Amino acid sequence: MTDLELKKSLLSCPGDTIQEHIDTIGMSQAELAERLGRSVPKLNELIKGKAPISKETATKLGYVLGIPASFWLNLERIYQDELLEIEQLEHLESCKEWVSGFPLSAMKTLGIIPDTRDKAEIAKSLLAFFRVASPAQWSSIYEGKSVAFKIELRYTTEPQAISVWLRLGELQAAQLQVADFDKKALRDQLSTFKEIAFSHSEDWLDQLQSRCASCGLALVYTPSIAKAPIYGASRWIRSNSLPLIQISDRQKDYNAFWFTFFHELAHILYHGKKDVFIEGLASIQPDPVKEKEADSFAARMLLSEKARGALALQDEFTAEWVQAFSQTFRQHPGIIVGQIQRMHPQLYKNYQLNRLKPKVAFKQVTL
Incomplete structure (x- = not known):
């Protein structure tokens, strides 16, 4: 399994934690939506990670679920960071064919790119170089x-x-x-x-x-x-x-x-x-x-x-x-x-x- 595949398999959006918590306390999505003052479709987007947790939503979750807003905002930040890292890795994966056209041996000797065979890592260095x-x-x-x-x-x-x-x-x-x-x-x-x-x-x-x-x-x-x-x-x-x-x-x-x-x-x-x-x-x-x-x-x-x-x-x-x-x-x-x-x-x-x-x-x- 590649690093990208591993990160994708481990990725979990904040909505997963929300769903786990309401399952534990016996609350349905419809009830949570009602208590938050949101429609069920909007809440479902939040649960599936299609919509981010805003400061306002984090505050409301704190009142309804008894878990501080800071927890939900930190969870959202971690998720977004992981999502960005995956997107960056996917972008570098798409650059692998481009990398092959460069004089890699000479560039390694000159210290332009790292001495590695990982083309994604080389692509990252090339993009920064140019x-x-x-x-x-x-x-x-x-x-x-x-x-x-x-x-x-x-x-x-x-x-x-x-x-x-x-x-x-x-x-x-x-x-x-x-x-x-x-x-x-x-x-x-x-x-x-x-x-x-x-x-x-x-x-x-x-x-x-x-x-x-x-x-x-x-x-x-x-x-x-x-x-x-x-x-x-x-x-x-x-x-x-x-x-x-x-x-x-x-x-x-x-x-x-x-x-x-x-x-x-x-x-x-x-x-x-x-x-x-x-x-x-x-x-x-x-x-x-x-x-x-x-x-x-x-x-x-x-x-x-x-x-x-x-x-x-x-x-x-x-x-x-x-x-x-x-x-x-x-x-x-x-x-x-x-x-x-x-x-x-x-x-x-x-x-x-x-x-x-x-x-x-x-x-x-x-x-």
């Missing part, structure tokens, strides 16, 4: 046209996994202390962002996040999730008052990280608040003009035209040459190697060059 009342509301928000989420995932192959990754970013953003958005201040930080990329100190991720927050931009690092092939995303949340850039460690590549960051930053600086940009999903067709603008901005931030021209003229690349080039143009060797390998794909397997590329892996998400 802040929705039922699977229907989740579908409305993430697969339909919604005021809460401005891009439809219905055409993606894994909308559940993608929605989990995006929702994680919103929860991470809620943990940040972010100033009011200041576009000018954000633009003024561009040279600082490039310096952080060049220096690559131990706390570079924290430095970058802090600088963004001081300008009113929420920057979060969300570990990659299976079946959500996303590099990064940018959008405005909290009724378009807070810009959010969310980056994954999908490639674990330093050059890819910084290109994604500057690409998403361009969307925030130059494109509308109503747009949502998700990079890496072939099923979502982006605005080609805006994507080209973002790509161009990111390319300029990574390497100046002069540096890019110098790379184009070079035909032999060694680790020593890259290190010297790095100092000349004040850009991290890992980013330079990434740019070289994009221009010369045969160098992706060059061991000496690859040693200059730092790996990017994010910490465990704490919600």
Whole structure:
């Protein structure tokens, strides 16, 4: 017997206690109805649990049956609590099929849902995680046209996994202390962002996040999730008052990280608040003009035209040459190697060059 079946079998409405008591004292329902000043049909609804015991009814029962009103009101409260618990369990039972579509293993690892096989318990955690009342509301928000989420995932192959990754970013953003958005201040930080990329100190991720927050931009690092092939995303949340850039460690590549960051930053600086940009999903067709603008901005931030021209003229690349080039143009060797390998794909397997590329892996998400 399941927990739901057990609770249903043990459920007893206050009317059962009323019936037991009048049976004990030898009073019929008709007589009780007369003494209470109610019709027999109305009393029968009370006995069967179809009508609640009000304060007025509890007071009258106290006079007629000699049992305090507080007893009947407490009995009604307990019954309603048990009834609510059963209704909640029934609702969660109806959500079991919906649960199956989510990347449950990854979500357990991230601590989003409890480490259990009980799908009703998992459904409860998922509803709370997405802040929705039922699977229907989740579908409305993430697969339909919604005021809460401005891009439809219905055409993606894994909308559940993608929605989990995006929702994680919103929860991470809620943990940040972010100033009011200041576009000018954000633009003024561009040279600082490039310096952080060049220096690559131990706390570079924290430095970058802090600088963004001081300008009113929420920057979060969300570990990659299976079946959500996303590099990064940018959008405005909290009724378009807070810009959010969310980056994954999908490639674990330093050059890819910084290109994604500057690409998403361009969307925030130059494109509308109503747009949502998700990079890496072939099923979502982006605005080609805006994507080209973002790509161009990111390319300029990574390497100046002069540096890019110098790379184009070079035909032999060694680790020593890259290190010297790095100092000349004040850009991290890992980013330079990434740019070289994009221009010369045969160098992706060059061991000496690859040693200059730092790996990017994010910490465990704490919600």
